[in-house]
Amino acid sequence: MGPISSSFIFPEWLEMLAAFLIGTGFGFALEQGGFSSSRKLAGMFYGYDTTVLKVFFTAAIVALIGSQLMSYLGLLNLNQVYVNEFYVAASIVGGVIMGAGFIMGGFCPGTGICALSIGKIDAMIFVAGGLTGAFLFAESYPLIQDLANASYRGPVRINESLGLSSGLFTLIIVAAAALMFWIAELAEKRFARPDITAEI
C-alpha cells in the first residue's frame, strides 16, 4: 500500500538514499530525452524541435494514468500524495517570470542541473544564475510576501473544480495531448532546421 513513506517510517539515511536514487532516475531520463541541450529545449518555442513537449506531456500522462490505476487497484492512496497548493496570483506571475527565464536561458532548473552534469558550460552559468535568483528571492521576500501569499485556494484538484471525474478528465487530457503531438510533428516538418544534432 503506497506511498511507502506513509506506512513505514524511513530512517534518515534510507530516505536520503531514496531521494538520491529517484533523482538519479530523473536525471537519467532527462538526459536521455535530450533535455540536456538548450537548443533542443528552446526549439520548442520556434517549432523546429518539439522534444520538450513530447517528453513533458508523455511523462505527466504516464504518471497520471499510472497513479490512478494504482489507486483503483488499491496499491496507492492518492490522499497521501502531495497536491500542490494553489496560490492563484503567485502561480500565474511566477509562471510568467519562469517562461521569460526559460526562453532567455534555454533551461529550466531540472534540465539545467542535468546539462551541467555532462559538462555544458552554459548550464553551469544558468545554475549559478539560479542560485542568484533564489538568493534574490529570499532577500526580496518581505517586499513580495503579499503577492506570494495572495488568493490562496488550498490544494485543489482541477477535475474537482470542474465537476468531472478524474478518469474522464484524464481521458480529455490524453486526447488533447495526442492532438498536440500530431500538430507538433507537423510543425517540426514545417519549421524544419538543418539537423543540429551533430553540433549539440
Add this chain to the structure above:
Amino acid sequence: MRNKITILLLSLSLILALLPLTANRSFTEKPGKLLSDVLDEDVTFSVDQVARFIVTEDSTIRIIDLRKPEEFRKLCLPGSVNLPYAEFIGTDPDMYLNNRNIKTIFYSNSDLDANYALVYARGLGYELTYAMEGGMTEWMNTVMESKFSGERISARENAVFEIRTRAGKLFTELNSLPESEKVRFMESKKFSARKLDGGCE
C-alpha cells in the same frame, strides 16, 4: 513509436474514464480478518479502564470524542480531543491516526458511532484503535454515579472505586468551567492536522 504510445495511453485512460474511480481509498484489510479482529474482546476498553488512563494521564493513549462540537463543549472526558464522526469519515484519517505508538480510543454517547469508527479505522489498517464500551452514557452511569454499597469491600473493588472517584472529580472540574474558559482550554488541545510533505517548499 508515437502511435504505439498514443494508442496505449488513450486506451488506458478510456478504461479509467469508465471506472467509478474516486481519489479516495477503500479498506485494505481482508474482510475475514477484519471481522474476526473487531469481534475480539480486546478492541474495547471499559469505562473503568479509560478512567484509569485519565487519572494516570497515560501518554500512550489518545481519546477521541466523536460527538458534535456543541455536545463536546458541554460535556467531555478530560484529555479528549473532539473529532465529529461525520468529519472523521469525511477526511483522510491518516491525519489523526498515523502515530504508531499511541493507542486511540473512540467514544460517543452510546455504542454506535464509536464502533463504526473502530471498524473504519481498523479496516484502513490502523491497528491501535479501540472503542470505549457504552460511551458517555455508560461513563455517567458507572463512573459518575458510583457509590459505596454493601458493608465489606475488597481491595480490588476499593481500587476501582478510588479511580472512579478521582476520574469523576477531574470530569466534574473540567465540565463545571464556564463556557468561555472551557473553549479556550479546548482550543489548545485541538488536532493539528499533519501536512503532507511535498512540493518545493
Add this chain to the structure above:
Amino acid sequence: MKKNYMNPYLAGTMLGIVLLLAMFISGRGLGASGGIKYCVVSVVGAVDRQHASNSVYYNKYFENGQKPLKNWLVLEIFGIVAGGFISGAVSKRLTFKIEKSPKISNKRRLIFAFLGGVFFVYGAQLARGCTSGAALSGMAVLSTAGFVTMIAIFGSAFAFAWFFRKNWI
C-alpha cells in the same frame, strides 16, 4: 561516436515512471528548484547566521536546528547530477562546451544563460515550484496549481520567444 537521443515518447514514459515511483515511495513528486533554494539557504546560514535568523524567509529553515542541506530536495539534485552523468557517459556525450546558436558569441550566450537562471528560479520560488515541481508533478496529481503554472510558463515562453529569436534560430 555519440549516440542519438532516445525517442521522446519513450523517454517521456521513462520519466513518467520515475515520477510514479517517486509518488509511490515518498508521496511527493519530483522537484529541482527547491533543492537550489536549500543550497542557497544553507550557504546564507553558514556565512551570516545572524542575518538568517532575523529574516522572515530564512528563519523557518533553521527552526529546531534543522540542517537545510540534509533534505529530500537537495539529495534529489545530487541524484540528477549523477543520473545525467551516467546517461551522458553511456551515450558518450560528456564534453565541456558552450552550446549556442552559431550566430551569437559565447559571451552573449553566457550572459543570457545567467539571466535566464535568475529569472527562472526567482519565478519558481514565487510559484512554489518549477517545471518539474509545479508543472510536471502538479499535472500528474491533477492539481490546479500545476495546470495554471504549466500554462503560464509555456504561454509566456511562447510570447517572449520572438524577442529572443536571434539567440536560438
Add this chain to the structure above:
Amino acid sequence: MKLLKQYWLVLLILLLTAAAVLARTFCHSIFKYDAGRMAKPSALKTNLITEEQLSSLKGAVLLLNLGETGISGDKHGNFTMKVNPDSILVPKYLDKIVSQKGPVILSCSENSVSARIWMVLTQLGIRNLFILTADQDPEILKKEFRPDTLSMPEL
C-alpha cells in the same frame, strides 16, 4: 499479423491492465469501495430503524438475528436468519445477504456488535442494510450532568 507483431507490447500491457481492473471490479471478497462514501449513512443515521418502522415496512425483509436475544421476525411475517456474528462472512450466509432484494435488518441486543457488522458488510458493497434499535437515535445522551460550581480546577 504484421500489426500484431508491431503492437504486441501495447496489447500485452492493455490486456494485463484490463484483467487486473476487471478482477478488482468483480471480486466480491475484497473491500473495494470508497470507505468514506459507503460509511455516510451511519453519520446521517439513515441506517437505523426502530421496531415500529420495521413493522410498517413492506416487501421482503431479511432479518439477521445476531444474538440470543434478538427479536424474531415471525410476527411480522419476515424471513429471519439466525447468524453468529463471526460467521456472517461464510458464503452460506453472505450469499443470501448479497442476493436479498429488499432491506436487510441487523438485530442484536448489543448495538456495538450491530454497528461493527454493519460497517463490515457495508464496506463490502451491501446497501439497504439497517440496524434495529430501540430508539430513534441512541446517540442522544439522556443523562444530565450537574456542574459543581464550587470547585475550581487547577489548569
